[in-house]
Amino acid sequence: MASIHRTYVHPQGWLTDQIKADRSESNHLINVLRVKTGDVVIAFDGEGRQAHARVSSVDDGIAVLNIQDEAVLPGLPVRITLVQAIPKGSKMDLIIEKATELGVSEIWPVITARTISRPHDGKDKTKCERWRKIAQSASKQCGTAYLPVVKDIMGFKEAMGCLAVFDKVLVGSLSANAISLKQVLRSITPVDALRVAMVIGPEGDLTPDELDVMVKLGAVETSFGDLVLRVETAAIYALSIMAYEFSG
DSSP states (O other), X not given: OOOOOEEEOOGGGBOSSEEEOOHHHHHIIIIISOOOTTOEEEEEOBBSEEEEEEEEEEETTEEEEEEEEEEEOOOOSEEEEEEEEOOSTTHHHHHHHHHHHTTOSEEXXXXXXXXXXXXXXXXXXXXXXXXXXXXXXXXXXXXXXXXXXXXXXXXXXXXXXXXXXXXXXXXXXXXXXXEEHHHHHHXXXXXXXXXXXXXXXXXXXXXXXXXHHHHHTTOEEXXXXXXXXXXXXXXXXXXXXXXXXXXX
């Protein structure tokens, strides 16, 4: 039996008994997936709401869907944010995809002292839009009803100024002072709405000064073991373990 196509519809597109996909998603449904009037799809709003909905019409390129049933699906009890120093090449694409699949709430792309990839002259906006589309595609494919917020690229100082919104901040570290990730996570009680940030440095890691700033702000230096992991491996490793520990 063929799987039912999934489509993301922004919360503003949800009405009482109908859903209106935006032009981009409508085009994907009708012209790429070849969905026809009368077909049933699964729509989700990125905030946990999901519904089976039947395509009722396509008006001026906008697909209108009638809601058949609707539910709010549970997510992780802890809101995880990945604070990721932008790696070189296309590694960030993979990190965004896997972070979405692992249920993170937000992704903060950050430029640190040793960041090699430094988007500028408008390319930062282009990259962020690309990453948001990757997250949206990953959420449709993996079946989650949640879509992480991919923030605009920020500098290290700006990111540090926002850390106060978190209940706990962990930073991947090779320092001898670092505490094992298992030990740190076992000390956290996973209650609803708890906000935890995981900070992953760039190739070459965070500088000692950057790490010192974070520790003074209350971040916990966290070890991923004896091996030196690549940036993308470190992010996926840490988020996988967090998702496991915080899941029901």
